[in-house]
Amino acid sequence: LARIVQLIEEAQASRAPIQVHADTIAGIFVPIVMCLSTLTFCGWALLPQDKSYYQAVMSAISVLVIACPCALGLATPTAVMVGTGVGAQNGVLIKGGAALEAAHHVDTIIFDKTGTITTGRPTLDQVEVIDNRWSQEQLLGWAAAAEMQSEHPLARAVVIEAQARKIDIPSAENFIAEPGVGVRSTVEGKVIAVVRDEIASARIEVDGTVVARLILTDRARPESAAAIAALRSMGCAVGMLTGDRKASALVVASAAGLRSDEVMADQTPESKSAAIAARGASTVMMIGDGINDAGALSAAGIGVAMGSGTALAAASADAILL
Numbered sequence: 001l002a003r004i005v006q007l008i009e010e011a012q013a014s015r016a017p018i019q020v021h022a023d024t025i026a027g028i029f030v031p032i033v034m035c036l037s038t039l040t041f042c043g044w045a046l047l048p049q050d051k052s053y054y055q056a057v058m059s060a061i062s063v064l065v066i067a068c069p070c071a072l073g074l075a076t077p078t079a080v081m082v083g084t085g086v087g088a089q090n091g092v093l094i095k096g097g098a099a100l101e102a103a104h105h106v107d108t109i110i111f112d113k114t115g116t117i118t119t120g121r122p123t124l125d126q127v128e129v130i131d132n133r134w135s136q137e138q139l140l141g142w143a144a145a146a147e148m149q150s151e152h153p154l155a156r157a158v159v160i161e162a163q164a165r166k167i168d169i170p171s172a173e174n175f176i177a178e179p180g181v182g183v184r185s186t187v188e189g190k191v192i193a194v195v196r197d198e199i200a201s202a203r204i205e206v207d208g209t210v211v212a213r214l215i216l217t218d219r220a221r222p223e224s225a226a227a228i229a230a231l232r233s234m235g236c237a238v239g240m241l242t243g244d245r246k247a248s249a250l251v252v253a254s255a256a257g258l259r260s261d262e263v264m265a266d267q268t269p270e271s272k273s274a275a276i277a278a279r280g281a282s283t284v285m286m287i288g289d290g291i292n293d294a295g296a297l298s299a300a301g302i303g304v305a306m307g308s309g310t311a312l313a314a315a316s317a318d319a320i321l322l
Contacts, residue, residue, distance in 0.1 A: 018101055019076040026073045037063040091322040093307075099318035102301055105283050109231050110276065110296075112288035113242035113249060114218055116306055117256050120153045120289065122218035124161035128200065131211040137167050139212045143204050145172040146185040146192040151310045152290060154202060155183065157216055158194065179292040180243050180268040196243060217248070220255040228257045238262060241272050243292055272296040287321075289313050 037060045044056030080097035087094045094100055111117050127136045144162035147155035148169065162169055172185035172192070182195030182202065190206050197203040200213035228238050239262045242249045249265040264275055273295040276284050286293070286300035289309025294316040297303030305317035314320050 017098055019097065022073060022076050033064065033067045036067065093320040093322055095318050099302055106236070106285045106302055108237045108239070108279055108284045110239045110241055110279070110284060110286050110300070112290065112293050113240055113244055113252055115153050115289040115309060116287055117224045117240060118218040118220050118252055120218070120308060122153055122157045122216045124157050124214060124216050126215035128213040128215065129211070130213065131209065134211060137165065139204050140165070141167045141169055142187050142190070142192045142206070143194050143214070144169045145187045146183050146194050148172060149175045150177055150183050153218070154216055155194070158214065177291070198245065201244070201248065218252070220252050224256040239264065241267050241275055241296065243267050269295050273299040276300050
């Protein structure tokens with residue numbers, strides 16, 4: 001909560017790019033108004049009337065009040081403060097005035113799949129054992145041990161399934177997470193890797209040998225289809241970027257109201273960033289939640305992170321959906 005308060009304060013104190021122009025104009029306008037006020041005072045003071053001095057002061061003040069550029073200087077920071085405040089009340093944490101100003105240029109919205117269009121709570125449906133030297137329970141326990149330190153929703157699904165089956169999960173060492181690829185750990189003296197697969201959701205490797213494949217499913221959020229339809233009605237193009245394989249991506253896309261030509265599957269973190277750049281980054285809003293989305297969030301004109309996502313995604317984004 002303290003971090004959210006700090007971000008709101010920083011956003012409200014930030015300067016939008018248009019404010020630079022307003023300040024430049026005000027810097028020219030203020031001396032002109034001062035000169036006009038002085039000339040008004042002198043003009044009235046020189047008149048041969050009994051109350052010319054009083055009238056001169058009142059007229060000079062009137063010129064200052066009427067032509068005062070305070071509104072010019074205050075309009076932008078006031079708009080930023082109100083905009084970020086109203087956004088925060090509605091669960092949208094906007095990090096600065098620049099993002100607020102750039103938002104009206106956006107004409108394309110690109111979504112990540114897992115945890116963004118979907119609920120981010122996938123379930124492990126099947127463990128397909130390839131190497132019969134180890135049982136399904138043994139391999140699932142090793143995979144859960146390797147995934148224990150990962151923040152990815154698929155990793156959590158593996159751990160939850162192992163715990164549900166009451167499988168003993170051993171300790172793991174030398175944990176390495178490769179964004180867009182998977183994780184590796186040393187478990188009971190063996191190098192266990194759970195990485196992306198061309199056929200299934202992921203595969204388990206033991207000392208470099210593929211021993212099993214994991215089939216996971218994730219449902220689209222109930223509100224995803226309505227949100228995408230609303231964006232279309234606003235004239236925005238929409239699309240989905242995902243590191244998942246094409247078949248599962250199309251199932252989610254269909255439920256969310258996306259066409260097959262709007263789906264870009266089998267993406268790495270690098271190719272996600274390249275895809276954003278290819279669409280003209282300044283007019284693209286990217287919405288994601290994972291470590292593998294951080295590059296694309298930074299590359300887009302506006303990056304929006306899901307509040308339930310990783311810390312790196314939130315740090316890379318211009319706004320957070322709380």
